[in-house]
Amino acid sequence: MDPRQGVASISGSSIFCAIAGLFARHWGLSALLLILLTLTAYSPAMRGEFIWDDELYAATPILDQPDGLRRIWTLQPPYEHYYYEFPVVYTSFWLERHLWGLAPAGYHLVNIVLHILNALLVWFLLRQLGLRFAWLAAALFALHPVHVESVAWISERKNVLSGVFYLLTLICYLRFEDSGRRRWYLGALGLFLLSLLSKPVTFTLPIILLLLRWRRGLNIRPRELVNLLPFFLFSIVLVLYTMFFEVRTLGAEGHLHLLQRILLAGRAVWFYPLKLAWPVNLAFSYERWTLDVHSTGEWLWVLGVFGAGAYFWSVRRRLGRNFFAGLWFYLITIGPLLGFVSNYTFQYSYVADHYQYLSSLGLLAIAVGGFTRLIEGNSRISGPAGEPSPGRTAMLLGLVVLPLLWVGTWRQSGIYKNSELVWTDTIKKNPASWLAHNNLGMLLMDKGRLAEAVAQFKEAARDKPDLAEAYGNCGLALVKQHKPGEAIIFYQEALRIRPGYSKAAAALVGIYNNMGIESANAGRLDESVRNFSMALKISPTDMNVRKNLDIVLGIKGAP
16 A cells, blocks of 8 residues: 555544544534535525415415404414414414515525524434434435425425424423423423424324333333323314314315225335435425225335334344334324325325425434444544544545535525426426426416417326316416317316316306307307307306397397
């Protein structure tokens, strides 16, 4: 070996160790680095506009009303839906509405700041639990591209905001267990309620508290269960209330039988770790799986779950409590979103990146914990409290993985610049997304690009033949192109799919009425009568059409 290479190797190792030691001993520098990395990675999102659903939150009329804040928290009709739609989230939007109006940059900045706060809380929580290299786990959480949807999409404020209260609840309750002081207990209970009112899917937190107690080697006695009773009661009430509203919004897509739900859960439970390990082709809306219970390939996902479980159990002593605590954290927090209970998004996809915002913590902790065990023998310097600080291997991992994640997040957050980019990117990665085709068509129609809009609506109808809105929107675009004859075909199909589709019915009546007037003015009275009669067949009580028909019949001399 060339002596110069040895010297270079020693020098490189010394530099890595020196940098590691610097950040390990200076909390402020470590926190600042985490903040700067996250801010710069999400900087493209700061220039983003409102996209799908954002204006339903930030521009909802109740935020402008003098007593809007009171109404958000009023559990009376017609405002009770704000409890289902996250009153704490709406309160944050109410405050922002009064600070910077409808400037999207302000809302994006708050989402990013909340995500940074979550990353710092992850760092603090994992150190509190004794995880080595907790900063690295927090950095992975902060910079992972799979979380871009939760941060760059303003509508997912509920994810990042509930995450803050969720993590604070865990920290406070651990303090209560260590100190026995009731103020920590009451603080945890209040924070948990705020978490539920930000996003009810956090209802699994009481089970996580028991899991963390087990992970710390503490006994679970009746007294601990009594302490958690109020947490469980809050969870049950909010979950039942949420399910009441959620079920009312579901279409046929949400009604799956038991075997389909097992298939869905078996596939989804693998989907999220795979995206976490290899975050490529992240999409705003993923392919909606067919869930064919007669397909052998579909059941392989389920068999894989049982196979992995059997293997982990066989080597449980070697894996240790930390591994199983992280695994069960993932399974428990992702469990409500695996498909055993339907939710509104099942109409277009069974999975979404933002579903694993909190559950990913368990898998990231496993990854960092396993890495720690791997390199413990390579550590060269000591950190605070005698913990081994990252040696050369740890620094190399950080220098390789974190920049890759930073680049991935920077690129992915740029997709959220505007709705057209979001939908075109979705179609590129999921060509059969009727949601993306239909919404992109609406955008193109608003911009006057009617031919492109018609093409998108036809694609949406092809992807989902029972989507009445796609046919209705296509009819509208054709009317704007002055092609009423073609528009009639699409409006009729929309009404065939959904007989009570009032917009399609009104548009079709308007087309027939206009055609009746045009043919009457051209002297084609029989054709005019047929058009007015077709309009009345759709809307028998339309007095304007009946008046026009009577005039034409009078001209013809009919009795």
